[in-house]
Amino acid sequence: MSLADEMFLALMEHAPLQATMLGVPGFDDRLDDLDVESEQKVRDRITALLRKAETDTEEDPVTLAVIRQQGTAAVNRIDSRLVEHTVGPGLGAAVNGLLLLAPRLDVSQRLDQFPRYIDQAAARVRDSDRRPLRRHLRLGVKRVDGVLAAPAQEWEGGHSAEIRAALGRYRDVLASIEDGRDDDKAGLCWLPDGQENYAKLVADYTTTSRTPEELHRLGLDLIAGLREEYAEIGSRLWGTKDVAEIFHRLRTELLWDSQEQMIESAVAAIARAEAEAPKWFGRMPSIGCQVLAVPEEEQRTSAIAFYQPAPADRSRPGTYWLNPLGATERSRTLSEATAFHEAVPGHHYQFSISGELDLPDMRKFAFIGAYLEGWGLYTERLADEMGLYSSDEQRLGMLGTDAMRAGRLVVDTGLHALGWSRQQAVDYLRENTVMTEPEIQSEIDRYIESPGQALSYMVGRLEIQRIRAEAETKMGDRFDVRAFHDLVVGSGPVPLSTLDQIVTRWADAP
Structure with a gap:
């Protein structure tokens, strides 16, 4: 067995639910093991494989880079012990994440x-200490x-x-904890080894050497630049450059007339993207992307929109899920940007093409946030x-999603590295994004419970x-955007430093 296959097997056995989410066969009868001793055995196994990677001469350099990144990230997550203090409403919390995923995945065998x-x-x-x-303890109790x-x-x-008896026991544990942290100590920096753990998670999610402080400043600068873009389009659309007024109008006007209108807009946007894509991509997915509404019984706990890749056997297409709950109270301006990100030419192209590549599973299914969400x-x-x-x-709407992601750089690092209170983070997003109040509240809870993940976008x-x-500058007239996009999505998920090397070699070739 190759080193890539050994590492992939170790990672999937450690996180079989993720394997099912990715469409990797062979793990549908297993569930993650959260026992401390079991996790340490997994850590030892992955660490041993990382040592082998230092001297391996069989794997190609790109595959080795993916092995090292994925193995190191798994070790860092085990060391961060997030399961011990993530109990809130998002996917990051072990039990709530299970409850969110169970209706969408085949869990019958486990x-x-x-x-x-x-x-x-x-x-x-x-x-835990x-x-x-x-x-989040209160929200966890309420959820159960x-x-x-x-x-x-x-x-x-x-x-x-x-299952319900176990949930009752879990609920009683949450209700019994009287010394939960206050909102003014929301980030990792207030926990034992928090600063060190956060720095490692930042490196894992961004695959760069940028520090939390550098990312914080980057976010502030991006927000300032986006305000200028808002003013430019606002003056053209409404005759005003006042960003506060533009934000107010975006929050209160341009809402959906119906749930059906929201779905129809997404279908139309994806159809336009598919028609135009051949001018920008040489390689197309062999499978389509369908748009479906989240089932009614799942709407209250579901994200607003998300993409579900096609399974490995291609028994169904990729799926762009839309949650129509409260559609008439939501801005329609985010519709197209979200569809392009989640579906075409975003995650649907990325996941579908990656799944068709002749690469080791370690490369096809690597979960590298900066590559995956950066592409989206x-x-x-x-x-x-x-x-x-x-x-x-x-x-x-495109600027609105940009501002949210730039704001994440500011508030994620603010919470976990700079000691911001939860309220500071809420106030920053209120002032600098067009997110609604419920969105802001839920997003901040997500950043608190998934440290560093929001930076990857x-x-x-x-x-x-x-x-x-840099490739365009170097190649001049030789640069072909279709070939560039094929190279990026055709490499499979890789660390950004590795993607830089891949593109540099391509650009340097005669």
Whole structure:
């Protein structure tokens, strides 16, 4: 077995639920093991493989770079012990993440393991020296209470009684913790080894050497530049350069008339992108992308929009899921940018083409946030180059998503490295983005419970843009944007430093 296959097997056995999410076959009867001793055995196994990677001469350099990045990231996540203090409403929390994913994945073969997993999560929280945020303890209790008060869902199958009993035990652990952190100590820097853990997570998610302080300043500078773009489009659309007025109008006007209108807009945007894509990509996915509404029973706990890759056997297309809940209270300006990011030419092209490459599974399915989310955000601006936005109001939506990602650089580092309170982070997003109040509140909770993850979007976008610009300068008339995009998505997920090397070799070739 090659080193790449050894590392991939170790990572998938450590996170079999993620394997199912990625469409990797062979792990659908397993569930993650949260036991401390088990995690240390996994850590030892991955560390041994990382040592082998230092002297391996069989794997090619790109594959070795992916092995090192993915193995190091797994070790750092184990060391950060996030499971012990992430109990809130997002995917980052072990139990809530399981409850969110169970209706969307085939969990029928591992239902008997749910009680064990939930009890392990409860024990880790109960016995830790890293206390969760007090508000997240309350939200966790409320979430479980809601599940227990509702009728059994179809996914629970014949194990409903055991699963619900374990959820009750988990709920009691959360309710019993009286020394949760206050909102003014929301970040990792307030926890043991927090600064060190955060620095490692930042490196893992960005695959760059930029420090939290550098990223904080970068975010501030980007927000300032975006305000100028808002003023330019606002003056053209509404005759005003006042950014506060533009923000107010974006929050209160241009709302959807109906849920159906929201879905139809996404379908139309993706159709335009698919029609234009051959001018910008030489290689196309062999499978399409469908648009579906999140089922009604999942809408209250689902994200607004997300992409689900096609399974490895291509038994269904890639799926762009839209949550229509509260559509008439949401701005329609975000519709097209989100569709381009999540579907075409964003994650759908990325995941579909990667899955068709003749590469080791380690390369096909590597979860490298800066590459994956950086590409998604890159395609939002690429869509403007491609002429895909239907109006200036939709370009304002593009700026809105940019501002959210730039704001993440500021508030994520502010919370976890600079000691910001939760309220400071909320206030910053209120002033500098067009996000609604519920979105701001939920996003801040997400950043608190998934430290560093939110940095990957903008850092990745900027790096891909920089790499492209340098290749254009170097190649001049030889530069072919179709070949560049094929190279980026055709390399599979790689660290950004490795992508830089790949493109540099391509640009330098005669």
